[in-house]
Amino acid sequence: MTAYLIKGVSVVGGDPTDLLVRDGVVAESGPGLSAPGATVLDADGLVALPGLVDLHTHLREPGREDAETVETGSRAAALGGYTAVCAMANTSPVADTAGVVEQVWRLGREAGLVDVQPIGAVTVGLAGERLAELGAMADSAARVRIFSDDGHCVADPKLMRRALEYVKAFDGIIAQHAEEPRLTEGAQMHEGEVSTRLGLTGWPAVAEEAIIARDVLLAEHVGSRLHVCHVSTAGSVEVLRQAKARGIRVTAEVTPHHLLLTDERAETYDPVYKVNPPLRTATDIAALRAALVEGVIDIVATDHAPHAVEDKECEWAYARPGMLGLETALSIALDVLGPEWDLIAERMSRAPARIAGLDTHGRNPAPGVPANLTLVDPSARRVIEPADLASRSRNTPYARMTLPGRIVATFLRGEPTVLDGKAVK
């Protein structure tokens, strides 16, 4: 196994130092290290972060390998600075059995570019009718701890309660896609001034907020852990703030796109901007940013949602919702938060690793720590070219935008997955 001597790097924003990566761990750190035989990486001006951890990724395998595979999604993740991703269950077949989650987990191991941690479905076939085999998925080789019907809301309150009760036995989490389905029938975009002007059916903020309010109370009642996916409204932030103040065990994520893009994008009628929950208003964005800084929102999660060309390049009403995220998330975080490295490391690596229970991830690079880390060039600026992305799909909302920051290298257990900004396999 090759050793790597990373010279002159700022670890999470600190003074320049050297890191020696050997035998899967950070073996030594300190200025002026030497290590005969090690490959030297000049990291002058670069920042080392703990490898990013994504709690919300759609890898599309099995079933839609034309949109993404575990391998292509893993490569996109590594290029985005990630060392672990949690793969959502809305595949075909749905990841609602031990067999399917083990298949995804094994494909992740074979690709070897990031750790792929499968998420299991809450209900059989995501149909919202009866609980899936949660215990069998937890006991499987994939050791599932997070369950979600993402793409669908677990709308039935009794089923939601039973799911929360069930996973409590092994400290599992239910990750909810908060969308009251009766309030979003036929919805095409955020309900507000822009939807009225465009004549498109609206997806009101209350459809999200009502479910979050219900679920935090259910989580309090049964004493279980709830995670709220892709929080998108100022009202949701207020519900979460109150729940946390009451000591309810709830965590929440926001996506990069909900931190940056508004519903005005729909004026273009370009379905690349169609997503669930929909892009909201500038007021919502301001509340989400403040909540992320404050910690009312715990993490940034990408909701990387690749879609094939025929599912996106069509009329708005027929297009599938969802956008790519893995290869641009750090740049958006840098743009939105500025070079607040400790905050970025906390919200994009340490906190998501803690929530998911991935204990070899989410640790600042230091002697003895598993070498899951990424090197960022904060001064680089790059123009996003969809054709250059490693994802098999092209539905990025940032096409031709100039974004700050570039991932120079990523290491998974001491082995580079990205070097010189390129995937090594």
Ligand SMILES: NC(=O)N[C@@H](CC(=O)O)C(=O)O
């Ligand atoms: N976010 C989306 O708009 N789409 C996701 C599902 C989801 O996250 O709800 C997808 O699977 O495509």
Ligand SMILES: [Zn+2]
């Ligand atoms: Zn969702």
Ligand SMILES: [Zn+2]
């Ligand atoms: Zn999703």
